[in-house]
Amino acid sequence: MSTVISVENLSKKYIIGHQKQERYTALRDVLTDGAKRLTHKLIHPFAAPVNDPTHEEFLALKDVSFNIKQGDRVGIIGRNGAGKSTLLKVLSRITEPTSGKVSIKGRVASLLEVGTGFHPELTGRENIFLNGAILGMSKIDIKRKFDEIVAFAEVEKFLDTPVKRYSSGMYVRLAFAVAAHLEPEILIVDEVLAVGDAQFQKKCLGKMEEADKEGRTILLVSHNMGVISQLCSTCVWLDKGGIKDIGQTGDVVNKYMLNGVAELSGEISFEHDPKKVAQLKKMTLLNQEGNVAQKFDCDNPINIKFEIQIRKKLPGLYGYIGIFKPDGTQVLVSDSFDAVTINPLDDLPVGTSTFNVTLPPRTLGHGDYRVHFSMASQSADNFHVDVPGIVCGFSLDDFTSKRGNQRAGFFSTLMPWSKLEN
Amino acid sequence: MSTNQATLVIEAGRMERHYWRDLWRYRELFFFLAWRDILVRYKQTVIGIVWALGRPLLTMLVFTLVFSKLAKLPSGGVPYPILVFAALLPWQFFSSAFSGAGESLVTNAAMISKVYFPRLVIPASAVIVAFVDFLISVIILVGLMIWYGFAPNLRMLTLPLFIFVAFAAAMGTGLWFAALNVKYRDFRIIVPFVVQFGLYISPVGFSSSIVPEKWRLLYSINPMVGVIDGFRWAILGGNTQLYWPGFLLSLLLVFVIMVTGIFFFRKTEKTFADVI
Numbered sequence: 227m228s229t230v231i232s233v234e235n236l237s238k239k240y241i242i243g244h245q246k247q248e249r250y251t252a253l254r255d256v257l258t259d260g261a262k263r264l265t266h267k268l269i270h271p272f273a274a275p276v277n278d279p280t281h282e283e284f285l286a287l288k289d290v291s292f293n294i295k296q297g298d299r300v301g302i303i304g305r306n307g308a309g310k311s312t313l314l315k316v317l318s319r320i321t322e323p324t325s326g327k328v329s330i331k332g333r334v335a336s337l338l339e340v341g342t343g344f345h346p347e348l349t350g351r352e353n354i355f356l357n358g359a360i361l362g363m364s365k366i367d368i369k370r371k372f373d374e375i376v377a378f379a380e381v382e383k384f385l386d387t388p389v390k391r392y393s394s395g396m397y398v399r400l401a402f403a404v405a406a407h408l409e410p411e412i413l414i415v416d417e418v419l420a421v422g423d424a425q426f427q428k429k430c431l432g433k434m435e436e437a438d439k440e441g442r443t444i445l446l447v448s449h450n451m452g453v454i455s456q457l458c459s460t461c462v463w464l465d466k467g468g469i470k471d472i473g474q475t476g477d478v479v480n481k482y483m484l485n486g487v488a489e490l491s492g493e494i495s496f497e498h499d500p501k502k503v504a505q506l507k508k509m510t511l512l513n514q515e516g517n518v519a520q521k522f523d524c525d526n527p528i529n530i531k532f533e534i535q536i537r538k539k540l541p542g543l544y545g546y547i548g549i550f551k552p553d554g555t556q557v558l559v560s561d562s563f564d565a566v567t568i569n570p571l572d573d574l575p576v577g578t579s580t581f582n583v584t585l586p587p588r589t590l591g592h593g594d595y596r597v598h599f600s601m602a603s604q605s606a607d608n609f610h611v612d613v614p615g616i617v618c619g620f621s622l623d624d625f626t627s628k629r630g631n632q633r634a635g636f637f638s639t640l641m642p643w644s645k646l647e648n
Numbered sequence: 649m650s651t652n653q654a655t656l657v658i659e660a661g662r663m664e665r666h667y668w669r670d671l672w673r674y675r676e677l678f679f680f681l682a683w684r685d686i687l688v689r690y691k692q693t694v695i696g697i698v699w700a701l702g703r704p705l706l707t708m709l710v711f712t713l714v715f716s717k718l719a720k721l722p723s724g725g726v727p728y729p730i731l732v733f734a735a736l737l738p739w740q741f742f743s744s745a746f747s748g749a750g751e752s753l754v755t756n757a758a759m760i761s762k763v764y765f766p767r768l769v770i771p772a773s774a775v776i777v778a779f780v781d782f783l784i785s786v787i788i789l790v791g792l793m794i795w796y797g798f799a800p801n802l803r804m805l806t807l808p809l810f811i812f813v814a815f816a817a818a819m820g821t822g823l824w825f826a827a828l829n830v831k832y833r834d835f836r837i838i839v840p841f842v843v844q845f846g847l848y849i850s851p852v853g854f855s856s857s858i859v860p861e862k863w864r865l866l867y868s869i870n871p872m873v874g875v876i877d878g879f880r881w882a883i884l885g886g887n888t889q890l891y892w893p894g895f896l897l898s899l900l901l902v903f904v905i906m907v908t909g910i911f912f913f914r915k916t917e918k919t920f921a922d923v924i
Contacts, residue, residue, distance in 0.1 A: 240922065321919075321921045324660055330655065330657075330658070359677045362765070
């Protein structure tokens with residue numbers, strides 16, 4: 227496979243203002259900057275101001291280099307502000323790099339936002355044409371795919387209604403449908419799957435997987451590790467503008483999650499995967515009131531509720547839950563052999579079963595934690611039956627002890643102190 | 649879409665290589681954007697496109713009343729409404745194209761920061777929108793000429809040439825203001841001011857022949873003087889004279905504004921997404 231995108235030492239510098247609230251400058255400020263600077267400004271109006279204490283350089287991308295081969299599906303992960311969107315903007319030619327070089331072979335379509343250029347006053351039909359043209363489709367292409375787009379978006383009845391009267395769901399579906407029918411050789415997508423309902427997201431993922439069969443190269447930014455793992459073979463982890471890691475998705479995602487920078491929540495669900503004989507379908511962290519939560523306090527239990535789908539009876543199946551600190555320190559382990567009676571996962575019937583594991587109050591100290599989950603069985607062809615890895619995250623606050631969140635150590639256990647009679 | 653296997657190289661200061669070819673590839677977007685603006689303008693209006701006729705017609709009536717009936721300015725033997733309208737055509741085209749193009753980048757900021765296309769498409773399509781209004785206004789001119797039984801002569805055939813000059817003037821100034829507006833929103837305030845002011849210093853309500861001879865060349869520093877005089881010369885025919893030194897000066901200025909406008913726009917275009 228040939229290299230279609232090659233990025234060499236790419237850097238992008240932004241000038242950030244400190245005092246000014248607006249991103250644009252008022253001519254007045256420039257004028258008061260003095261005649262000398264004004265002359266400079268008029269000659270190079272968009273150049274960075276010289277020696278201006280209110281302005282600071284900010285490197286959004288620092289010396290980034292990587293190659294992407296044709297047909298690769300590359301996930302780009304990283305914390306907010308890591309440079310993911312800047313990278314996509316440079317690759318899509320929206321903004322110019324400050325230094326470095328990118329070579330791209332093939333037609334690129336980028337989807338950095340759903341519904342760019344949609345006009346609320348125009349009807350669905352009109353917006354399909356407009357949006358298509360903005361994304362780089364020709365009129366003939368749009369006409370050819372028009373029916374397909376409409377069917378995909380499920381808005382047949384509302385084609386001649388202005389989109390301002392659409393429900394937000396319809397709006398997103400229509401916008402995504404147009405984009406999903408672009409047929410570029412390279413598709414660049416920024417976190418657009420985060421919108422829309424779960425069912426529609428699934429449809430979109432399906433559409434994007436289809437693209438793979440046509441040898442299309444995909445670059446995808448997402449905070450959803452589930453989507454990244456499902457869709458991408460390779461993964462680039464950006465941190466503070468530089469590449470922290472690059473490689474196989476599974477490895478990179480796991481390192482990223484353990485690093486504690488992933489945005490984990492108290493809820494996760496997984497797509498149906500028929501290859502797995504037993505699969506974790508869903509996990510939620512519940513507070514005492516039975517609501518999904520991510521923030522807990524030390525005085526209350528945390529209920530880890532999860533659903534397992536069994537596709538084949540597996541004798542000896544057991545579950546494993548590990549609790550980690552963001553730095554990767556393992557603080558607690560519990561497996562299903564901890565159960566009071568027998569291992570409840572052993573020899574489950576085919577279908578879904580729900581379980582609950584309780585983390586008792588006053589166990590762990592305040593701080594952030596990650597929950598790791600896996601299932602294994604000696605009787606399975608593959609011992610590691612399902613290893614979703616880090617699935618949820620939560621934070622604990624200590625509100626009641628004297629030192630509260632200043633209390634050091636791994637545990638929040640209140641130890642009984644007593645004075646002995648001598 | 650045709651498969652284009654050429655390697656695209658993105659590098660600092662090197663983005664212009666395929667610019668004009670890209671512009672050609674995005675030609676449909678011009679018309680889609682213009683079409684959108686025209687559609688949107690008359691959505692949810694009762695009389696719709698009739699507005700495009702009403703505005704110039706009413707302006708013409710007021711100007712005729714003020715300059716001909718009240719101020720009693722000479723018309724050189726031409727029905728005053730036609731004299732006014734021959735100037736109102738290029739002026740309204742210029743003013744709406746200029747203000748449309750000047751504002752265009754800022755109003756389409758969302759698109760600029762999310763999609764790539766040659767940015768020139770945006771102000772250019774704003775000029776096209778104004779041109780559509782211009783074509784509609786031509787109907788009124790034809791109506792007026794029939795009403796007054798005013799027959800044009802062969803000079804009418806040169807009109808496209810003057811339309812082109814008006815186009816260049818609007819485009820050139822529009823590009824300058826659009827690009828400046830991206831960074832300095834002051835120009836947002838300057839644009840309506842220029843349009844309002846320009847109406848008084850351009851020979852719209854009166855013939856430029858009333859300007860004293862010694863001031864005519866100076867007067868022609870306003871490029872619209874040349875454009876409007878050209879329109880009158882072509883439409884009114886007869887004894888309307890073109891003041892050539894002034895016209896050539898206007899023409900030269902239009903050319904300079906257009907060329908520097910494109911140059912300035914292209915130079916600053918790469919930073920639009922960062923500063924808008």
